Amino acid sequence: MPSEPIPTADSAEPSPAAGSIFRIGLGWDRHRLEPGADRPLILGGVRLEHDRGPVGVSDGDALLHAITDALLGAAGLPDIGELFPTTDPANEGRDSTDFLVEADQRMRDLGFEAQNIDAVVILERPRIGPHKRQMRAVIAETLGLPIDAVNVKGKTGEGVDAVGEGRAVEARAAALIHRRALRSGSEAG
Ligand code: MG
Numbered sequence: 474m475p476s477e478p479i480p481t482a483d484s485a486e487p488s489p490a491a492g493s494i495f496r497i498g499l500g501w502d503r504h505r506l507e508p509g510a511d512r513p514l515i516l517g518g519v520r521l522e523h524d525r526g527p528v529g530v531s532d533g534d535a536l537l538h539a540i541t542d543a544l545l546g547a548a549g550l551p552d553i554g555e556l557f558p559t560t561d562p563a564n565e566g567r568d569s570t571d572f573l574v575e576a577d578q579r580m581r582d583l584g585f586e587a588q589n590i591d592a593v594v595i596l597e598r599p600r601i602g603p604h605k606r607q608m609r610a611v612i613a614e615t616l617g618l619p620i621d622a623v624n625v626k627g628k629t630g631e632g633v634d635a636v637g638e639g640r641a642v643e644a645r646a647a648a649l650i651h652r653r654a655l656r657s658g659s660e661a662g
Contacts, residue, residue, distance in 0.1 A: 500538070592647070
């Protein structure tokens with residue numbers, strides 16, 4: 474069966490005859506962590522106490538960046554770097570929940586709604602275990618999802634490579650989004 478065109482930011486409105494569709498998206502991000510960085514370590518909108526902070530233009534929240542890219546990717550939209558360029562002074566020190574809100578709105582503008590998010594944070598220290606519930610709550614509230622539709626898992630780098638040596642934090646996310654069937658007639662569906 475031929476697949477219908479995926480609506481993108483450039484292709485205007487979804488077809489009125491379009492059926493219910495699901496899309497998945499993948500996001501990945503990494504930020505260097507440096508001692509004395511002028512930004513606190515924030516992941517999933519939650520501030521963690523740590524002697525290193527992320528290097529980045531925004532607040533450096535790798536988890537929200539990965540989730541934002543997963544949603545944008547699923548909807549066929551431009552990625553986070555295209556929408557929020559590091560060269561734009563407006564993004565300096567910016568709260569990354571702004572990016573997630575914008576991605577969610579752009580996705581909704583195309584008729585999509587997020588169904589669930591699954592994410593992994595790879596960080597040597599501190600452990601994110603005590604903060605996972607709060608991260609999930611922040612993400613779920615931002616996206617208007619129940620907390621059980623947002624999962625965050627923590628892993629370490631097993632002491633090797635930049636993440637394992639504490640010099641970076643990494644995050645990966647998968648997102649499932651859904652667009653309901655759009656009815657053109659009273660009994661369509
Ligand atoms: Mg980033």
